[in-house]
Amino acid sequence: DIQMTQSPASLSASLGETVTIECRASEDIYNGLAWYQQKPGKSPQLLIYNANSLHTGVPSRFSGSGSGTQYSLKINSLQSEDVASYFCQQYYDYPYTFGAGTKLELK
Amino acid sequence: EVQLVETGGSLVQPGKSLKLTCATSGFTFSNAWMHWVRQSPEKQLEWVAQIKAKSNNYATYYAESVKGRFTISRDDSKSSVYLQMNSLKEEDTAIYYCNWAWDYWGQGVMVTVSS
Numbered sequence: 402d403i404q405m406t407q408s409p410a411s412l413s414a415s416l417g418e419t420v421t422i423e424c425r426a427s428e429d430i431y432n433g434l435a436w437y438q439q440k441p442g443k444s445p446q447l448l449i450y451n452a453n454s455l456h457t458g459v460p461s462r463f464s465g466s467g468s469g470t471q472y473s474l475k476i477n478s479l480q481s482e483d484v485a486s487y488f489c490q491q492y493y494d495y496p497y498t499f500g501a502g503t504k505l506e507l508k
Numbered sequence: 509e510v511q512l513v514e515t516g517g518s519l520v521q522p523g524k525s526l527k528l529t530c531a532t533s534g535f536t537f538s539n540a541w542m543h544w545v546r547q548s549p550e551k552q553l554e555w556v557a558q559i560k561a562k563s564n565n566y567a568t569y570y571a572e573s574v575k576g577r578f579t580i581s582r583d584d585s586k587s588s589v590y591l592q593m594n595s596l597k598e599e600d601t602a603i604y605y606c607n608w609a610w611d612y613w614g615q616g617v618m619v620t621v622s623s
Binding site: 402435444445446447450456486488490492495496497498499501502 | 553558569572610615616
């Protein structure tokens with residue numbers, strides 16, 4: 402199985418700040434990576450697919466980058482509505498696997 | 509509008525069975541590849557199973573943790589996907605989500621396995 406190591410586990414940032422969340426795959430996943438946002442009591446919401454493609458309706462302050470085994474999600478100019486948990490997921494190979502998540506809070 | 513609605517969650521004893529249903533609308537279900545994903549009480553997401561469309565011979569795939577115990581199936585005439593869960597274990601306790609295309613998720617249904 403492909404292991405997804407996500408960091409940090411938690412993150413505290415100020416409004417307007419830029420934050421970055423990392424995800425490392427245990428092998429090359431050829432950009433088969435998605436990022437999700439999940440707010441308490443809600444289902445995950447797709448933000449980024451194919452490592453760097455912004456999903457429809459997602460604010461442009463969100464961006465994804467990376468290749469091979471290293472990927473990142475960047476949030477520019479943090480807004481209060483961005484407080485949530487974020488998960489990466491590889492869908493390059495079965496079984497599809499998720500990172501452990503990053504809980505983003507306001508400082 | 510795309511909708512996915514899961515039902516069938518419950519409190520069940522270890523070793524027992526349970527069947528989840530995901531009723532869908534708003535898209536061409538017969539062409540859709542559907543997933544079940546679960547989230548543990550510790551908030552870890554885990555992909556559970558996938559079923560492809562008729563054109564892909566309804567191929568199915570499973571996480572190792574559920575292989576041999578869970579069965580994913582579909583009824584295209586009802587635009588529904590199912591998850592039959594047998595020999596349930598306490599570690600199967602989770603919110604179970606139905607998903608299409610990684611984009612659309614149901615609201616989730618709680619399954620608690622406990623004596």
